[in-house]
Amino acid sequence: MKPFWILIKYEWLNFRAYRGLVILSTLALVAGLYGIYYGTTEVERQRENIAGLEVLTQHNVAEMKTKYPSEADAGDIGYYHSTFAVHHPDSWASLSLGQRDVNPYYIKLRLLNLQSQLYDSENINPLKVLSGNFDLAFVLVYLFPLLIIGLCFNILSIEKEQGTLPLLLSQPISLPLIVGAKLTFRMMVVLGMALLLSIVAMVWGAVVPDARIALWLGVVVLYCVFWFGMAFLVAALQKNSAFNAVTLLGVWLLLTIIIPALLNVYVSIRQPVPQALALTIKQREVVHGGWDKPKRETMEAFFVRYPQYRDTAEIQGRFAWKWYYAFHLLGDIAVEDLAKEYQSSLQARHDLVQNLNVLSVPVNVQGIFNAMAGSDLPSYLQFLQSATHYHDTLREFYYPFLFKQVGFTHADYAREPRHSFTSTSDMPSAKNGLVKLLLSVLVVFAAGLLLFRWKEASVK
Amino acid sequence: MVKSIAQKEFISTLRDRRFVVLSVLVLLLLLAATVVGLYSYHTQQQERDVAQQTVNHQFQNSADRHPHRMAHYGSYAFRPKSSISFLDFGLDSYTGASVFMEAHRQNSANFSQAQQSSSLIRFGEMTVAFVLQMLLPLLIIFLCFSTFTQEKETGTLKILLSQGVSLREIAWAKIAGYGKTVALVVGPALLIASLLLFGRSGFEWHTDVLVRLLLFIGFYLVYFFIFVVLSVVVSGVHQRSSTALVTLLGIWILCCVIIPKASANLGNTLYTTPTRAQMDADVHEEVAKGIDGHNSQDARAEAFKKELLQKYGADSLSQLPVNFDGIIMAVGEEQSTKVYREYFAELTDIFQKQNRVSEWAGFLNPYLAVRNLSMGMAGSDFPHYLHFQNEAEQYRYHLAQSLNHIQTTRLKYKDKTTRLSADTWKELAPFTYEAPPVQWALGSHLISLVALFLWLALVCTLGLRLIDKIQIA
């Protein structure tokens, strides 16, 4: 194996002497560090914002306490007091922000009907989310392939173009050995950088050290190796440098931009999402219709869901909070099926993408990263469910006050249930993605080896 | 002489099988993007039309209600898609499609496409603008990278020059020849897109749309021209085709992949966006200092009451010729709206500062300049979105105040039970939205406009000066 290491040593000398390559690698490193910085500050900002919500809640409680210095009607509190359902980022989210910038990570909730509150969006700058996140996942998924292409597009062709191949081959070494050594050297450089950046990101982001460290590093290595395989495959065509550069960039464009864009079109046609809007419009009709319905009818419908309050006092007069909240609940119940359908169709859309991502390795890898960091659509849907559940517990907390006509004291604020949801990683789909990635790598290298065998090497 | 060189470039490109294959691919993608764009435009527009009609109908035929109930029943504003937006979705997939408009509360625009997608959408969308902005430059680079280097490598450049042509003339001839080739690829697709656009509206003459479309096409032609000249110049200053190609691809990656994302992210880091919750709380606090329509007991409301009683010379609120409930509601609405608008203006100011980073980056990168202009012409940019949000807010305020006025003039003080019939609601005009005219759109993209034309001037002067300095031997 000696000539192999000699070649690697001289590749290093060559690499060091060639300014362009050094600049390219430095740029990739800088981009990676910026990605880590951006990811961690973004997650930090979300954490701070979430912490800020606690302050807002405290403020709100203080305001309530001044407004109602003694015991208050729980109905008033339910109406004026608000709490938050919060979606904490997983510690890994700083490496792969996924959809966390598009989907709200908290929901302001009052005791009113849930469906009109659940989908409120956060202040987001649409131009920024259109441009996407410059996080480590972006650097690894988008830019590292470009770095690999930049380092490898002329791996063999340059030896022919600068005329060194004949002299090289007149030594007792074979062509695959030469290509192998050059590829290995570049792999050491790129993988070294990718792994270094990953570890820096893990330390900086203070991730929970679990099996995901191995998984992440494994995916990074395999993904880089996939692109080296692609460079190897194209080198096996034995064309000139310009052809290789265009071909490799074309493959990159196809895999990271064109196929995903076409998949997106296919997915939205194949798996349409029923309009969430229909849902909010319908619940509005039911809720506002509640004012004009006979109270007894409303309460009967309410008691079907909460029979334990059936024996409470009959409503007297024009207005009663328990009746008000009852028809708000009925608004939610009226669209329960629609809401389920909406959320399950979003999940189905995501699942469809999971099945189709075999067509594009970058989509697959981004999917693995997001699944590990719990930053994709399923996490958001889980959060919505968790928030829904929380709203139910809020109701259950307030109903006894309303129906048993108990005053809401200052001490009761502290007893109000609080919400906290932290996204969890989706390891099964991450592992599933890893298997697909492994297969892609094998396919690419097998094709490259076959092509090298099949195509007679030419020196010039 | 120049003409014959241009013709030579044109013909030899057309004879290059690789180029023909690539062009056909790009053309097919363009057509596919047009069809996809039109399809999604149609479905989304139809959904919004139907939804808007539904809610308008519901409002006008609503059950008998107290005016303030009606103000909370509210209405929805759906953002109609601009008719050219099928060429460039722009921000449309990331902006909310509908706003719920009710009294006292300014709701966010909800249900964007991006929220209803998995992260796949973040890889980008297949639109005509995407093909024109990202793929066409690549095609141009591929077309032009070896135009000078090959002539140097084969020695034909010396022969050409010995015939008495100047380098500059050769460069212009090449630019003309490649320009013609690019036009051949883009022309049919843009023609079909225009026909589809106007065919749909029965070829109805609509000046604003026409001007927008022409400018849209014009900006892209400038953009392509910049890339053609840039590629020819880069090819001129390099000695070897492969290094020229690598340089151009590097420029492309920087312009089309890295800078757009980096500038948007940088803007976001430089100017912090306040959370919606924080903003709501701030607005609430600020408003609490004023008159709250629902709490007429507090001190400020008391003072206002006195003033009003004095003005009409009445002893009690029930003696007033107008309904005090409605008046106090209207005053409260006025104040809370004023405060909200201040905060909203602050928020949009932050957004615009963030976006300004990307706009100024247009001077570094023609891609960003043309992207902004393209979205602007297609009506899918941030200013158009903001315009819609402001219009919706205007309508919301108008609706709430109209209902307050009805309460003031037709209902008695303390009357919470009277219900007005649907005929009353029919008096209120439904929400309609008219996109601002093209000059407004242009005005909001002056930086990008200047950047694009500066690029044009730069490549034509400095670039060609570099051509003069080409090393021939």
Next chain:
Amino acid sequence: MKFALEARQLKKQYQDKLALKGLDLQIEPGEIFCLLGQNGAGKSTTINLFLGFIRPTSGAAYINGLEVAANPIKVKEYLAYIPENVMLYPNLTGLENLALFSNLASFDYSQEELMTYLVQAGLPGEAAKRKVGAYSKGMRQKVGIAIAVAKHAKVLLLDEPTSGLDPKASNEFSELLLQLSANGTAIFMATHDIFRAKEVGTRVGIMREGELVDLLGTTELNANELEKLYLNYMHA
């Protein structure tokens, strides 16, 4: 007897052209064989077949008794090669280039030894430490010679080695070849240069359209006669 170089019915057919029409040739250690012929006569094809860069259509080439096609790597331990236009890694110095190729051939020379080879090949010592990118063709050619010499091969394959060398360097190169052959190295040189062939060659072959049309010892002829003969064949 084991020949240093041997070709047995060596044939190379390209798609539209028979480049080599069954070459039979034996070259012994210490011989300097010069192959004359026009461009496209098949000289480079012959060298490439000996190098194993292309596979023969039929027949076989042998280096040191080993069939080239069957032992593509092993045979390279016995041969050294100087192409017509020596191209090196432009970002490495002459010294580093020599070190690389020597290392690949399993020689581990010290800096001083490497320098000696370069100077011996005619490269000025200060140039050896500059990057090859700035070298002239002649300087690169000299590094190529140093690489070949440093390999101490039994067989030296040369393809127009003196092109780009000035007359003085050319003469020094001829001296070197004679010295190597005296040490038992077999030299196979494709060239246009009739006078050089006459001067150093022990045997001269004339190749035309893929065929060896004549084979003569240089002792039999003087340079003028050789030139006449050569031109005769070319115009026939």
